[in-house]
Amino acid sequence: MTLTGTKQPDMTRILGGLFVLAGLAALGTAWFAEHRLLLAPCELCLWERRPWRVLIAIGVLTLAVPRRYARYSVLAGLVCVAVSIGLAVLHAGVEHKFWPSPAPECRAPVFHGGSFKDWMASMPSRPNKPCDSPDYLFGLPVSMTELGGLYAVAVFVLGSLGTVRLFRSRG
Template sequence: MTPMVQQRLAGLILVAAAVTALGCAWYVQHVMGIVPCELCLLARWPWRVVLVLGAAECVLPYRAGRWAAMLSLPVLAVSVAIAMAHVGVEQHWWPSPFPSCRAPEFHPGSFRERLASMPLRPSKPCDAATYLWGLPLSMAALSGLFALVVAGLAVLGLRQSRVGA
């Protein structure tokens, strides 16, 4: 297999992984009806970037495509870091960095003022783990493990395409 074909295949793997991660999040939110917390919403952004970088790797010339693949590695590392932070919040090792993940604080004032200060859409607390399909790992932990696997595949793809070049 030529290095260019290997690179295109690696780009398709990145695209498929990003679509899988985002599709799973969409399914859990819109079909299963589980409201995401703010950390869950933040964890989707690296996958959006990986989707763009994987698509770029598929269409760009060889050298530029390799750069897109290499840029996906720190983005996947960010995804793992967000997942680790989220698991730490779920396990009560540390508080969430987002104020919306904590219980609301009610300040004195009229009932109307209290209602006006409430969010329009309630969010799920970040420390309430979501376990799917009987698995012993939360969605945040699964996301981090998936990002690690995809990063490993990306590294292997980069090494293989470099060896064949």
Template sequence: MKAALVNRKMGLFLALAGILALAVAWWVEHVLHIMPCELCLVERWPWRILILIGVVDILLPGAAGGPVLWLAVPVLLTSIGLAACHVGVEWQWWPSPLPGCHAPHISGHTMAERLASMPLLPSKPCDAPTYLIPDLPISMSMMGGLYAAGILVAFCVWKYRVAHTARRIFY
């Protein structure tokens, strides 16, 4: 019973971490009116999955909940990998793997055909970093990767401490 309560706390932590990440992204997009690029939108998916993992762990502690927590590790590693990919694009180390991050392909022979082939909304290029804190050269992509790494470290430390405490009780 006590292990289920401990797992629920970690599930709540993971769900809140995902909600915080998505809340910051929403705030930047809707309050600061900074348009996200296609890679930014892809980087949000691991946080949505992390929320789902946390909710499953809260609702189904023990049998299904405890082992589900381990799915947070590949999800957070994916988030770190996506952030590293995006930072590499921002620093011009490689081109973006997503076609939406490149200049639009306008086709047609007449001006009407060219206008019709243009995207409805202009997209932000993925190699244009967004800096939230003035004079601090850390883009939102890098912040997201560092945040994911911090959550991953917190998860691993928590798992180690829970396992170490359980060993002390049984020996």
């Protein structure tokens, strides 16, 4: 209770909700871009979705566990968002051709010798989008990868501020 008699909101519940909503927003945006805007994701784009799925689970866990244990899941959520930032930096570097993609699916298959039939048999069953081919939305000079990275940074900053407040209030 504060001096005014109102109860302060529980920061662990706020951060758990932030994690769930941030993950749903990120995956919802990716779904919209893929299924409504018909943008094909590359392999690194698919990698970037994984931390958001984990973050949703961490957010649900944070909301479900007793408050004294929730601080640990909050820290795990921050690590998860940091991984998302790292993947966005990795992908942006590939888009800007600073380094090659670590995903073998992002590279064109190399074929040495043989017939046309052998070459066709070595092709993947479904064509992949090159990871160094960025998608730009609405005429912005920032790729979807970079926008996703900026979003992850914003979620990380909000989560970090809440975590600092959480740990200060617990003494």
